[in-house]
Amino acid sequence: MNKNWLFVSGMILLVITGCATSDRPYSPADLTGVKQVPSRTVKTQPKRQQAYSSSTRNMTAARGYYVVKPGDTLYSVAFANNMDYQTLALINGIKPPYTINVGQRLLTDTVKSEQKLYRVVKGDTVYNISKRHNLTPAQLASMNGIDKNFNIRIGQMLVVGRKSSAAAAKPAAAQNRTVAPVSVASSGNKVSSAPASSARKSGSSAPAMSASSKPATSVTSSSQKDNSSSSGYQNVAKNNAKVRWTWPYNGKIIEGYSRNNKGIDISGNKGDSVRSAAKGKIVYAGNALRGYGNLIIINHDGDYLSAYAHNDAILVAEGQSVESGQVIARMGNTDAKSVRLHFEIRHNGESVNPLSYLPKK
Structure with a gap:
């Protein structure tokens, strides 16, 4: 009986030892790919936000999203997803210098974006684009970070509104009242104050205008400003395709x-x-x-x-x-x-x- 017990115990010990020392075809480290290099443009978040497996990232990306990993930049994410980096920034509400965070989920599918986008074509100006989409030039510039000279380029992607039917149904005046406060303060001041000053110079009755409702005055002033100085928004979209290319390496x-x-x-x-x-x-x-x-x-x-x-x-x-x-x-x-x-x-x-x-x- 003792011999049988010793034999059974020995067999169990051998099985346990074999399982503990069996070689795996690969280690977990083999699945991590190349070594990650931290990027100066990515802020490290707490470890709990970094705990994304490769399978989770792939499933998320398949749905039109991408989860930021250590070493990523907005440019590299756009590059990996065959996107224009400015489009990626626009649909995610990211502004220069395009800082992204580890664990952040980025939308990579423009179809799923709530933003209504427009790509600039030859002959476009800030004025005619804004007019077609029921915006003021100042609003369009503010929404897209366009410089004070209203320069745009052919191929540039612009946000021209939202896809929401409710937002699309709003009248122009309502859009002006909603969007204008979001714009850069200097742009808003220029749009509203210039007509008022010109009215004072021409001897118009400022108190009479003040007696009317403020929203109506704001809309009227914006419209007057846009019409009177529309030439200031008529800079035709430029084509920046003036890159002089040279070979990066002379080889086969x-x-x-x-x-x-x-x-x-x-x-x-x-x-x-x-x-x-x-x-x-x-x-x-x-x-x-x-x-x-x-x-x-x-x-x-x-x-x-x-x-x-x-x-x-x-x-x-x-x-x-x-x-x-x-x-x-x-x-x-x-x-x-x-x-x-x-x-x-x-x-x-x-x-x-x-x-x-x-x-x-």
Whole structure:
């Protein structure tokens, strides 16, 4: 009996030992992808807000949302979701300098956005866009952060209202009373005070106007201001497509632009210099985007972004301005099967063939 008990006990011990020492095909660390590099533009939130698994992020993204991870910037999120960074900022109510927080959920589907968007086309002005959407130029400028000279560019995405039917049914006067207080104080003052001063100069009876209701006076004044100085809002949308492109690296193209490859891949030697293809500003430098390795994204005049992937070393920092031809990285093979530079150009968020922009060899 004792022998049988010892035999059974031994077998149980062997089974337990085997389970404890069995090798796993991978460790949890193998699933994390590339090492995350903190971004200066992302604020770290408490750990409980960072506890998002990859499966949770994927499910959320599938519904048209994206959960911000350490190392992300607004530009990198837009890049990963094939969006224009300004559109991403607009539909999420994010304003320059486009700070985002770890754990923050960003809407990436414009169809689900409550904002009514409009993309500027050739011939547009702040005045005619605002008129078509029942806004004053000052309101349109305030809603979109347009500068005091009312400069807009072709391809720029603007918020022109909300999709809510209730909001759309409001009369122009109601919209003026609702939106104007939200606008920048200086813009609101300019719209309401200029007609009043001109009325005083012309000898009009200011008290008579004051006797009427304030909302009506505000609407009338705004309308007079817009009509009398409409030429000030007539700056035709500009096309900022004046980027002078140069090759980021002089090597052999081993993979061209296609549906599955959003840029071109150029072979080279590890450690070779990678140069900026045009003058611009570094808006992302890190490795949070899986599949790109050490990645650099440069913003060129708002319309164009250029991307440089698989670098061995990054030599620039986010927020830094760079000149055309400036060395920004050392070539490598991070997240790639061989040493190469993966180079992309994106126009208003859409990938384009770099060979259509780079000088002919």
